[in-house]
Structures are given as structure tokens and as C-alpha cells.
Amino acid sequence: MTYDVAVVGSGFSAIALTINLLRQLGPERSIAIIGDDPGFGRGTAYRSEFYLHRLNVPAARMSAFPDQPDDFLNWLKEKGRKPIGDYFAARGDYGLYLRDRLASLIRKRDDRVAVDFIKAKATACMMPGEADVEFHLDNDTVLRAKHVALCLGVGNAEMPIASDLVPQKMQHRIIQNPWRLGWLSSIKPDDDICILGSGLTMIDQVLSLRSHGHRGKIHVISRRGLIPHAHATIKPEPVEPRLPAESREISEILAGFRSQVREGADWRGLMDGLRHRTQYLWQELNDAQRSRFMRHALAWWNIHRHRLAPPVWSRFRPLIEDGTVTVHAGFIREIREADGRIGIRFRKRGTPETHEIAVDWIVNCTGMERAGIAHSPLLQQMCETSVIGMDRLGLGVSVDARSRICCPDGTVRQRLYAVGALTAGQFWEITAVPDIRNQAKQVAEEIAGELTGGAELGHRQSA
Ligand SMILES: Cc1cc2nc3c(=O)[nH]c(=O)nc-3n(C[C@H](O)[C@H](O)[C@H](O)COP(=O)(O)OP(=O)(O)OC[C@H]3O[C@@H](n4cnc5c(N)ncnc54)[C@H](O)[C@@H]3O)c2cc1C
Numbered sequence: 460m461t462y463d464v465a466v467v468g469s470g471f472s473a474i475a476l477t478i479n480l481l482r483q484l485g486p487e488r489s490i491a492i493i494g495d496d497p498g499f500g501r502g503t504a505y506r507s508e509f510y511l512h513r514l515n516v517p518a519a520r521m522s523a524f525p526d527q528p529d530d531f532l533n534w535l536k537e538k539g540r541k542p543i544g545d546y547f548a549a550r551g552d553y554g555l556y557l558r559d560r561l562a563s564l565i566r567k568r569d570d571r572v573a574v575d576f577i578k579a580k581a582t583a584c585m586m587p588g589e590a591d592v593e594f595h596l597d598n599d600t601v602l603r604a605k606h607v608a609l610c611l612g613v614g615n616a617e618m619p620i621a622s623d624l625v626p627q628k629m630q631h632r633i634i635q636n637p638w639r640l641g642w643l644s645s646i647k648p649d650d651d652i653c654i655l656g657s658g659l660t661m662i663d664q665v666l667s668l669r670s671h672g673h674r675g676k677i678h679v680i681s682r683r684g685l686i687p688h689a690h691a692t693i694k695p696e697p698v699e700p701r702l703p704a705e706s707r708e709i710s711e712i713l714a715g716f717r718s719q720v721r722e723g724a725d726w727r728g729l730m731d732g733l734r735h736r737t738q739y740l741w742q743e744l745n746d747a748q749r750s751r752f753m754r755h756a757l758a759w760w761n762i763h764r765h766r767l768a769p770p771v772w773s774r775f776r777p778l779i780e781d782g783t784v785t786v787h788a789g790f791i792r793e794i795r796e797a798d799g800r801i802g803i804r805f806r807k808r809g810t811p812e813t814h815e816i817a818v819d820w821i822v823n824c825t826g827m828e829r830a831g832i833a834h835s836p837l838l839q840q841m842c843e844t845s846v847i848g849m850d851r852l853g854l855g856v857s858v859d860a861r862s863r864i865c866c867p868d869g870t871v872r873q874r875l876y877a878v879g880a881l882t883a884g885q886f887w888e889i890t891a892v893p894d895i896r897n898q899a900k901q902v903a904e905e906i907a908g909e910l911t912g913g914a915e916l917g918h919r920q921s922a
Contacts, residue, residue: 461591461603462491463572463910467581467837468610469494470502472879474557475523475896476608479903481564481571488572488910491602493594495580498554500561502612503638505554511666513768514553515659517545517694521553521892523560525900531556545694547768577602583840592875606906608876609847609856609864614834616825619655625794629801634822637664642822643671650675651818653803656825657681657786659765662775664824665784669774677784678816680805681825684788686779687762688727689772695728700736707743709752730763734888741887742860746851753852789814794821831855838881847875850884858882862902874909876902 464480466473473492480490498506514521519542522530534556535542542548565574579596584607586592591603615636625633634642637660646652646668654661657679665677679686701719703711720726733740744752752760767775778784788808795802800817807814831853832838838856841847848857848867856877857865862885864875878899880890888894 460489461605462575463488463604464490464606464608464906465592465594465602465604466490466492466608466610467494467594468612468879469496469499470610470612470879471500471504471557471892472610472612472895472899473608474500474561475892475899476610476878476903477574478523478561478564479900480906481574483903483907484572484910486570486572490572490574491577491604492574493577493579493581493596493602495578495597499576499578500558501554505550505557507549507663508551509667509670510549510551511670511771511774512550512663513547513771514550515547515690515765515768516891516893517690518542518548519545521548523557523892523896525896530560534559545690545692547690547770581837584837584846585844586846606874606876606909608878608902608906609838609881610878611835611838611881613831613855613880615823616656617833618823619825620791620794626796628796629794632801632820634820637822637824643667643673646671646673646820648672648674650820651678651800651816652676652820652822653678653680653801653816653818654822654824655680655791656823657684657686658761658824658826659687659767660826661824662687662767662771664822665778666771666774669778675819677778678803678818679784679786680789680791680803681786682788682790683758683808684786685758685762686786687765687767689767689769691725691727692769695725695731697732697734698724698728700729700733702736702740707740707745707748709744709748709756712740713756726763727766737888738886738894742885749852787814846872852884854884854887855881856884858885860885861905862898863905876905878902 466476469492473494477490477492496502518531518535522528524530532542535548535552540548579598581594582597583595584592591605592607594602596602615638618635652675654664654677661679701715703715716729719729787805789805791803791805792813793804797817800819801821802815802817804813804815832842832849838847842849845867848865850857858877859865859871862876862878862882864872864877866872879895882889889898
């Protein structure tokens with residue numbers, strides 16, 4: 460059988476696309492969702508059961524449907540939650556919401572497109588002719604489809620130190636991927652821990668440790684030692700940013716923002732005001748400007764843009780204040796065995812001075828890999844066989860402004876799409892639900908238009 464659409468992946472991007480395809484396609488159509496995730500639809504982000512693992516976007520902006528903005532709020536109310544004000548729901552609740560919504564759409568199957576969930580990992584992709592795309596799955600089957608959307612997410616970032624620099628005896632005390640459940644049970648209450656990375660993942664893991672009874676010392680090391688800001692308890696009004704008329708130099712854009720803040724604009728309001736323009740702004744930057752942004756401004760962007768829910772901040776902040784958590788800005792120089800523990804020698808940022816700490820565990824919280832393909836054998840194979848091209852700056856897969864995949868020579872593949880953070884090279888601001896759900900709707904419209912042989916749709920991904 461050849462499916463009309465193969466959706467590869469099983470996180471939010473895949474679910475959002477499928478929900479939109481279900482609304483767009485007629486009952487004669489077929490969709491296969493290929494995913495290896497046991498918590499289908501929840502992905503890394505929404506499978507946590509811990510109540511302090513909260514959304515970092517208010518519930519009012521997390522509906523799966525751009526045209527039904529209150530849908531998630533209504534679901535929360537149905538479940539007895541009280542989403543008052545800027546309510547930051549538990550991420551586990553959001554995962555349940557997504558599964559509920561998908562299940563109820565699929566239940567009404569009589570007049571709907573047929574959907575098959577295939578629990579497998581896609582290992583290779585071939586395009587033998589012009590007609591179909593073939594996926595080889597790790598259950599030794601081959602799946603064919605006319606249209607394909609890659610919704611693979613991005614992997615966990617590699618450790619910021621080469622693994623051969625870590626003594627063999629110490630390797631088992633390094634948690635490479637804290638999202639794999641189970642590691643917390645190995646930690647003794649008084650163990651000292653070093654977390655690499657100081658972003659949202661670090662904060663999640665510190666709170667998980669505390670709730671599992673950990674009482675030891677936690678060192679955090681990152682290059683700049685910056686930790687995310689929190690959302691304001693009372694949300695400020697968005698402020699329209701003043702962008703330089705002629706220039707797209709990052710330094711000038713930032714200087715403009717700083718002067719707006721000096722004149723009294725609320726910085727959170729300014730970040731929120733910039734949000735609807737970020738994709739356009741990114742697309743106006745050339746490669747050199749984008750590289751400069753990533754080199755010099757990314758760490759600052761992340762802490763201002765991806766903010767903490769207030770209840771999370773109020774749990775985390777006292778741990779900094781009472782010295783349980785110490786954040787160091789520095790660069791790791793050496794990891795060695797130190798009397799049965801792990802000795803970490805690092806240079807402090809801005810000084811030649813080195814410093815050494817001894818801990819029992821190292822936890823890699825450097826966050827998501829920024830849209831590379833190192834985590835995915837499938838993407839690597841597709842890249843090696845020129846089915847897909849890479850973004851010039853390594854920000855995932857090369858796509859056009861309609862999310863269609865581009866080959867290494869720049870040719871657009873008409874029936875291959877990518878959705879989610881893999882498309883960061885084209886859109887940049889494409890990791891959070893409010894952006895992905897728009898992209899998913901637009902890709903579903905494109906696919907539906909192609910399947911019905913209709914004229915090209917006027918509705919386009921923001922270019
Ligand atoms: C901890 C965390 C918290 C977050 N919190 C928020 C938030 O509060 N609000 C917000 O808007 N955004 C948040 N995000 C951003 C988040 O990235 C998106 O909201 C969204 O979950 C991304 O979904 P995705 O489907 O693109 O990727 P993922 O969720 O990573 O899903 C990709 C899926 O593809 C599967 N897959 C990969 N390779 C293959 C293969 N070869 N074959 C088959 N299946 C494969 C994986 O198993 C996985 O299930 C958070 C992200 C993280 C990591």
C-alpha cells in the first residue's frame with residue numbers, strides 16, 4: 460500500500476500536523492504516523508509527570524489549533540484545573556491534552572481519513588522514482604508514501620567535552636541525557652552534582668533532584684553563567700520594537716532595544732512585541748549577520764526570550780540564595796578522578812584563573828541540540844544520499860519559505876516537508892507551540908492542495 464501522507468515523528472509537530480490533515484483531507488485519504496516514542500504525542504517536552512515541570516508559555520497561548528485559541532484552556536477547565544490569569548500548566552497535562560484531541564478526531568472515523576500509527580523508527584529513506592518515497596523501518600518493513608513530513612524534533616546536545624577526556628572509571632557517573640527516566644534513583648541524597656548548562660533544562664533537573672530528596676550541593680557550569688529570567692506575575696503589554704530603518708546589523712538592532720528600555724519600555728513587553736516579527740527579521744539577515752547573532756547574542760536571547768513560569772522561579776530562586784546551587788561562568792579544562800570522585804577543573808570566564816570542584820555526578824543539561832542532524836541516523840542518511848540538504852549554518856534541514864525540503868543543489872522537493880525546530884535555518888523562531896502550530900496548519904494546507912490537484916494555495920508560511 461502507498462499512503463497519501465507519511466508523518467515521520469511522534470512529538471508535538473507530528474500531532475499538530477496530523478490534526479490539521481484530519482481536518483483537511485477526505486475519507487478516501489490515508490496517513491501513516493511513524494514514531495518510536497512510547498509516550499506517543501508527548502515527545503521529550505510533554506511526557507514529564509512532575510507538577511513543577513511547567514509550560515513556559517501561558518496556557519492561553521498553547522491551544523493546538525490557531526483558530527480555536529481557548530481550546531487548551533477549555534480542556535483544563537473540563538479536567539478541573541483553575542487556569543486563572545497567566546496560568547502555566549504542567550507539561551504532563553499538555554501531553555494528555557494533545558492525545559485527547561487527536562484521539563477524539565480519530566474516533567470520528569466514518570467520514571475521516573484513515574490513520575495508521577506505526578510504532579517503529581525510520582532508519583533510511585529512498586526516492587526510487589518520482590512517484591513515491593520509501594521509508595525503511597527498524598521492524599524490517601518498508602513504507603511508501605506520496606507526501607512526507609519530517610517531524611523529528613532535535614536531539615539532546617552533546618556533552619561540551621570530548622568523552623575521551625573523561626576517565627573510563629568515571630564514565631558511568633555522567634548522565635548524558637537527563638530526559639531518560641531513571642537516573643534520579645541512582646543519586647544519593649548527599650551526593651554533590653555538577654550540571655553542565657544553565658538554561659531551562661538545568662532548572663527542570665534541579666527541581667526534580669530536590670523533589671527526589673536530594674540535599675547535596677549543585678554546581679552549575681556554563682560558558683556565560685546566565686540563567687533564564689522569569690515571566691512577570693502581571694504580564695506587561697507588548698511593546699512594538701523600533702528597528703533601524705536601513706540596517707540589519709545585530710549590534711544596531713540591540714542598541715535600539717536598549718535605548719527603548721532606557722526610555723522606559725518594559726523589556727518583557729519588548730520581547731513579546733518582537734515575537735510576531737522574529738521570523739521576518741531573521742529572514743532579512745544574511746548568513747554573516749545570523750552567525751554574529753548566534754556567536755554574540757544567542758545566550759542573551761535565550762534567557763530573555765524563553766522565560767520561566769513564576770511558580771518555578773519561586774522554587775528555584777531560594778536554592779541560589781541559600782547556596783545550594785552555585786552558578787559558575789567558565790570553560791572546562793579537565794575532568795579527572797579525585798579520590799574516587801570526579802574532579803572538574805575549569806577556567807573562570809574573563810580570567811586566567813582556574814578553579815577545581817569535586818563532585819559525584821555530572822549531568823549534561825546543555826539542552827536541545829540547536830537543530831543539527833547529529834542525533835538522527837535517518838537525517839544523516841538522507842543528507843549523504845542528497846535527499847535533503849543542510850542549512851548553510853547547520854541549523855537543521857534546508858527548507859524554503861513553504862517548509863518544503865531543498866536538495867543540496869537548492870532544488871525544491873515538491874512533496875517533502877519538514878515541520879518544527881528542524882526548520883530553524885529558514886524560520887529561527889520555530890521551537891515553541893505557537894509557531895509550530897501555524898507551520899503545521901500551513902503544511903497541511905499545502906499537502907491537501909497537492910493531493911486534490913488544486914492550484915497552489917495562496918496561504919504561505921511567513922516568508
Ligand atoms: C523540556 C522541554 C520543554 C519545553 N517546553 C515548552 C513549552 O512550555 N512551550 C512550548 O511552546 N514549547 C516548549 N518546548 C519546545 C518543544 O520543542 C516544542 O513545543 C515541541 O514539543 C517540539 O515537538 P517536535 O515534535 O518538533 O519534537 P519532539 O518532541 O522532539 O518529537 C520528535 C519525535 O520524533 C521521534 N523520532 C525521531 N527520529 C525518528 C525516526 N527516525 N523515526 C521515527 N520517529 C522518530 C522522536 O522519538 C520524538 O517522539 C519544550 C521543549 C523541551 C525539550
